[in-house]
Amino acid sequence: MIYSIATVSISGALEEKIKAIAAAGFKAIEIFENDLVCSNLSPEQIRAMIEDLGLRCIVYQPFRDFEGLVDEPRRRAFDRAERKFDLMRRLGTDLLMVCSSLSPLASGDHNRIAADFHELGVRAASRGLRVAYEALSWGRHVNDHRDAWSIVKAADHPAVGMVLDSFHSLARKIPTDSIITIDPQKIFLVQLADAALIDMDYLAWSRHLRCMPGQGEFKVAEYVAALQRIGYQGPLSLEIFNDQFRSGLPLDVAREGLRSLMVVGDDAAIGQGYPRALPPRAICHGIAFVEFTAAGDDAVRLAEMFTALGFRCSGEHRTRRVSRWRQGNVNFIINEDSTGFAHSFDIVHGASICALGLNVDQAAPTLERARRLGVGELVESSALCQMGIPALRGPDGGLVYLVDADTTCKLWADEFVAVAEDPGEDAGILAVDHLAATVLQTEFLSWISYWTSLFDLVRTPQMDVLDLFGVVQSQAIEARDGALRLTINSSAGRRTLASRFVDAFWGAGYQHLALATDDIFATARKFHDSGLPILPIPANYYDDLEARLGLAPELLAMLRASNIVYDVDASGNSFYQLYSRAFDKRFFFEIVQRDHYAGYGAVNAQTRLAAQARYRVNEQNLAVEL
Numbered sequence: 001m002i003y004s005i006a007t008v009s010i011s012g013a014l015e016e017k018i019k020a021i022a023a024a025g026f027k028a029i030e031i032f033e034n035d036l037v038c039s040n041l042s043p044e045q046i047r048a049m050i051e052d053l054g055l056r057c058i059v060y061q062p063f064r065d066f067e068g069l070v071d072e073p074r075r076r077a078f079d080r081a082e083r084k085f086d087l088m089r090r091l092g093t094d095l096l097m098v099c100s101s102l103s104p105l106a107s108g109d110h111n112r113i114a115a116d117f118h119e120l121g122v123r124a125a126s127r128g129l130r131v132a133y134e135a136l137s138w139g140r141h142v143n144d145h146r147d148a149w150s151i152v153k154a155a156d157h158p159a160v161g162m163v164l165d166s167f168h169s170l171a172r173k174i175p176t177d178s179i180i181t182i183d184p185q186k187i188f189l190v191q192l193a194d195a196a197l198i199d200m201d202y203l204a205w206s207r208h209l210r211c212m213p214g215q216g217e218f219k220v221a222e223y224v225a226a227l228q229r230i231g232y233q234g235p236l237s238l239e240i241f242n243d244q245f246r247s248g249l250p251l252d253v254a255r256e257g258l259r260s261l262m263v264v265g266d267d268a269a270i271g272q273g274y275p276r277a278l279p280p281r282a283i284c285h286g287i288a289f290v291e292f293t294a295a296g297d298d299a300v301r302l303a304e305m306f307t308a309l310g311f312r313c314s315g316e317h318r319t320r321r322v323s324r325w326r327q328g329n330v331n332f333i334i335n336e337d338s339t340g341f342a343h344s345f346d347i348v349h350g351a352s353i354c355a356l357g358l359n360v361d362q363a364a365p366t367l368e369r370a371r372r373l374g375v376g377e378l379v380e381s382s383a384l385c386q387m388g389i390p391a392l393r394g395p396d397g398g399l400v401y402l403v404d405a406d407t408t409c410k411l412w413a414d415e416f417v418a419v420a421e422d423p424g425e426d427a428g429i430l431a432v433d434h435l436a437a438t439v440l441q442t443e444f445l446s447w448i449s450y451w452t453s454l455f456d457l458v459r460t461p462q463m464d465v466l467d468l469f470g471v472v473q474s475q476a477i478e479a480r481d482g483a484l485r486l487t488i489n490s491s492a493g494r495r496t497l498a499s500r501f502v503d504a505f506w507g508a509g510y511q512h513l514a515l516a517t518d519d520i521f522a523t524a525r526k527f528h529d530s531g532l533p534i535l536p537i538p539a540n541y542y543d544d545l546e547a548r549l550g551l552a553p554e555l556l557a558m559l560r561a562s563n564i565v566y567d568v569d570a571s572g573n574s575f576y577q578l579y580s581r582a583f584d585k586r587f588f589f590e591i592v593q594r595d596h597y598a599g600y601g602a603v604n605a606q607t608r609l610a611a612q613a614r615y616r617v618n619e620q621n622l623a624v625e626l
């Protein structure tokens with residue numbers, strides 16, 4: 001496969017874009033007209049730069065409002081095309097992309113359109129050039145690739161082919177099977193983009209909200225699979241119009257783009273008997289441990305919080321200031337060493353979650369997949385790596401250890417000295433339910449790509465959650481059996497809790513960790529006894545809950561007494577949530593009881609965010625209630 005990217009997909013001046021695209025490892029590029037028009041470089045200079053960097057310009061685009069005209073407008077359209085043919089010769093590309101017309105003057109008569117393309121093909125061929133027709137999803141008369149294909153067939157000229165663009169096809173829900181009827185020799189270019197499924201105007205959706213394959217909800221891999229099935233061998237090119245990428249760092253966005261093409265190409269090959277280029281994604285079987293970094297007094301207070309949550313210190317590291325805390329199947333580590341990775345993380349971010357240990361069958365294929373994709377560089381310096389537990393760099397800069405079950409046992413037995421556990425009762429915590437990351441808006445899609453390209457995780461529909469001071473975008477991704485659940489959250493509002501977290505934390509990180517219990521009322525009673533500070537939920541919430549759900553008075557009274565929020569899904573499955581107050585207004589714990597309920601209680605998130613926003617830091621740096 002030849003992987004390519006349109007210059008419109010990334011930020012910067014044209015020369016910066018070309019350099020970034022080459023540095024990311026692409027071999028081909030689409031030159032977007034506006035980038036060229038705004039450049040000080042001549043077409044010859046652009047061509048030289050492209051060729052010097054080992055790239056090939058595969059298309060010049062877009063050429064608009066060409067077909068279906070008569071008289072003077074038709075003559076002008078052909079003249080414009082001839083001028084672009086001149087330019088293409090200077091630029092060193094042989095393909096012009098023609099988008100379906102929006103002109104109010106244009107006829108939708110397929111015979112006339114086909115005749116226009118035949119003539120354009122004759123003129124292009126006389127100069128050794130080709131043209132390719134793309135059905136824009138908002139085209140006036142032609143907005144379906146099946147129509148573009150019938151026109152290209154009718155134009156019947158070897159220099160006339162078509163462009164398939166996954167956005168236009170999938171936004172309009174055109175069956176992907178329809179690709180199978182197209183002659184692969186007549187597909188001159190395939191452009192790929194993904195998008196979240198939103199019911200909105202095609203033009204606005206396309207111009208602002210395209211994203212890379214795998215970051216949205218379109219079935220792009222199926223689209224590529226259909227192309228593989230018919231034997232399409234031409235370029236796969238990203239054409240991503242996205243507000244975040246337009247303001248992102250060009251090299252980072254280009255790298256992420258190339259990675260998305262490698263992944264979607266490989267995913268498409270699955271099930272078709274084609275050789276796979278990449279080792280499979282890791283299946284995560286659970287969370288082996290969550291490591292917190294904390295220094296000095298922070299470490300003491302964190303240990304107190306763990307104790308109040310029902311955790312017990314069960315081991316001390318043989319040589320380092322690292323302790324293991326256990327409850328149910330949950331292992332927390334407090335790392336207060338004054339050297340090493342966790343210490344560096346603490347200096348940058350303060351007390352926080354600095355590493356996750358994930359249970360996988362075998363680490364090696366995941367490490368190889370990550371290496372090939374150039375994501376999550378392998379970290380070899382940490383103490384655990386030295387004992388054979390490899391770690392990838394997480395998207396937050398923290399570590400993601402890949403541990404198999406044997407190594408986990410060895411870790412606790414060999415590295416830690418067991419300490420006599422305090423015999424106090426635990427709080428009924430059984431497992432980690434989910435982790436919630438809060439990230440910069442510009443990193444939101446990268447987080448999704450990181451997790452879904454390395455691990456076998458599926459996405460649930462994106463949600464918007466209301467904070468008192470803005471909107472928070474939230475995406476859940478989870479293992480098919482729920483063994484790993486993550487939510488990724490970001491906000492454009494500067495004053496939302498999510499944005500204040502990212503500011504205070506100096507970057508993205510895990511803002512809350514949800515722990516599962518099977519008796520949340522018993523757990524709440526333990527917390528009452530242990531003195532764990534709980535986030536108070538307003539009485540109005542319970543009045544509304546009563547009105548909405550008509551709960552039994554006894555259940556409602558229990559929820560109200562314990563500050564537990566509640567949801568029930570359409571099948572009658574319940575979800576209970578209880579929140580700790582935040583540790584230094586940084587991260588907090590959520591306790592959930594999930595009775596076959598699949599979601600994350602999004603309906604309650606606004607109540608929780610408002611309750612948290614009532615606590616502010618005053619001028620003396622003390623948390624106060626508003």
Ligand code: MG
Nearest residue numbers: 134165191239
């Ligand atoms: Mg396109």
Ligand code: MG
Nearest residue numbers: 436514590600
């Ligand atoms: Mg949560």
